[in-house]
Amino acid sequence: FPGGHLTIVGANAPSGLASRPIRLLLCDEVDRYPFSAGAEGDPVNLARKRTVTFWNRKIVLVSTPTNKGTSRIEAAYQESxxxxxxxxxxxxxAEQVLTWTQVRWSKGPEGDHRPETARYHCAECDAAWRDETRWAAVSKGHWVAEQPFAGVVGFHLNEIYSPWVRLEAMVRAFLSARSGGDETMKTFVNTSLGETWVETGEAPDWQRLYDRREAWKPGTVPAGGLFLTAGADVQKDRVEVDVWAWGRGLESWLVDHVVIEGGPGDPTCWQRLTDLLGRSWTHANGVPMNIARLAIDTGYETSAVYAWARQVGFAQVAPVKGVDGFNRSAPVTGPTYVDATVAGKRLRRGARLWTVATSTFKAETYRFLRQERPTAEEVDAGAAFPPGTIHLPGWTDSEWLKQLTAEQLVTVRTRRGFAKLEWQKLRERNEALDTRVYARAAAWIAGADRWSEAYWSDMERQLAVPARVDAAGINPGRTARPASRRRAVRSNYMG
Ligand SMILES: [Zn+2]
Incomplete structure (x- = not known):
């Protein structure tokens, strides 16, 4: 740069550019920039303003995309x-754009994936390309614009074009991501496919859920349910509690729905909630089970909830506060120590509070509810339900199901023009969805998202005692799911 200058600033503090004229502006990873740099507004626009004095300015935005509808790079690409x-x-x-749908691989006789057989298939003639064929083909490719040029050029590439990546590695990364759930799948879609992630926030159809209810003895826990959590929603005149059983892969069963009349001002209401903590539900194998964790919403009557939680103890009860927004890697944070008031006395750091990113668990719940499931015939033949499957008992009524499906995720524009994902109520009452989210948070707090294979087998062993006779008795069909799948396919390429 003879006579020039190179200035590097962070997107959170673009004021570093304030006094400088810029001719060539390069913004990297723009989807990770904050919406606003402090109170100054969009950091990209702030930086852009520094270029206006140059007739020959050049502005380059580069990024891995993030969420559909809110991605900066997607918006910029659409204007290009x-x-x-x-x-x-x-x-x-035949000339073609390389897409993931044309990548195929074989399965072994046991249905196991064989990433080493990955190849790219021509969209026109279906010829299978090996890595070397693909790389040679890419070297003969060229850019084609899909829109007329209006001052902005935009380029899109995914990893299939990369001369450093074998398809085998991509397939391994894909399989690993898929078994890891939303968080890892989003990373794969964003970084490997270079595509935005579509949040699955459309409410499932309650009638379909109604038709899919399953019959098991009310008040009992089906064999796959290995521990219980509850979510409690405090209202003015009642406390609503749903009890959920959880199994491997976070498969879940609605075990009980309890409405305690009276509100947070009524001591008998709290006493009955305390009684619920001591109550047990019988596992299919005859073992009584208690609620391992109950998460209770502190939004309505915070101090009453803190006082009660203090009294019964934080080992079994977790006061929670829901916040808007997604946090896929840490949907629950805490506990933080908060002040509590008991019998008119203020206790410094007397209670604990967990913060729940409710969007993450709402989206997960809807995704789990929409999941394809094996037919009754396939279940009889030993097929397992996919991880996360939500089982609803025959006694679930239409009102509860309408509450569970009461919200949907929509893209809204903020006053300053930014796109943002937000949950909107389709119906006034949504307690069933709230309590589900709290019960799910309770499962996270209990550690279910991080338990080892050994821990899960241990719980299976404990519940099987004393009723279990043979090893297959606890949950036939479960053996169909290789427990170590996730580790087995972990690819070093995803880092
Ligand atoms: Zn071809």
């Missing part, structure tokens, strides 16, 4: 001439 890279097939010559 939208170039994609077209590659000729070595067999038939």
């Amino acid at each position: 001439d939208q170039r994609r890279f077209w590659v000729p097939c070595p067999d038939c010559g």
Whole structure:
């Protein structure tokens, strides 16, 4: 740069650019920039303003995309001439954009995936390309704009174009991501496919859930349920509690729905909630089970909830506060120590409070509810339900199901023009969804998202005693799921 200058600033403090004219502006990973740099507004726009004095300015935005609807790079790409890279097939010559849907691999006789067989199939003639074929084809490709040029050029590439990545590694990363759930899948979609992630926030159809209810003895826990949590929603005149059983892969069963009349001002209401903590539900194998954790919402009558939680103890009860927004890697944070008031006395740091990113668990619940499930026939033949499957008992009524499906995720514009994902109520009452989210948070707090295989087998052993006769008795069909799948396919490429 003879006579020039190179200035590097952080997106959180673009004021570092304030006094400088910029001709060439390079913004990297713009999807990770904050919406606003302090009170100054969009950091990209702030930086852009520094370039206005140059007739020959150049502004480059680069990023891995994030969420659909809120991604900066997606918005910028849509304003561009939208170039994609077209590659000729070595067999038939047809030019095409390389997409993940054309990547295929074989399965072994046991249905196990064989990533080492991964190949790319021509969209036109279906010829299978090996890595070397693909790399040679990419070297003969060229950019094609999909929109007329209006001052902005935009380029999109995914990892399939990379001369450093074998398809085998991509398939391993994909399988690993898929078994890891939303968080890891989003990373794969964003970083490997270079695509935005679509939040699955559409409310499932309550009638469909109604038709899919299952019959088991009311008040009992089906065999796959290994521990219980509850979510409690405090209202003015009542406390609503749902008790959920959880199994491997966070498969869950609604075990009980309890409405305690009276409100937070009524001591008998709290006494009955305390009684509920001592109550037990019988596991299919005859073992009585208590609620391992109850998460209770502190939003309505905070001090009454703290006082009660203090009295019964934080080992079994977790006061929670719901906050808007997604936090997939840490949907629950805490506990933080908060002040409590008991019998008119203020106790410094007398209670504990966990913070729950409710969006994450709402989206997860809806995704689990929408999941395909095996037919009754396949279940009889030993097929396992996919991880996360939500089982609803025959006594679930339409009102409860309407509450569970009472919200949907929509993209809204903030007053300052930023796109934001937000949950909107479709119906006034949504207690069933709230209590589900709290019960799910309780499972997280209990540690269920981090338990080892050994821990799960241990719980299975404990519940099987004394009723279990043979090893297959506890949950036939469960053996169909290789427990160590996630570790077995962990790829070093995803880092
Ligand atoms: Zn072809």
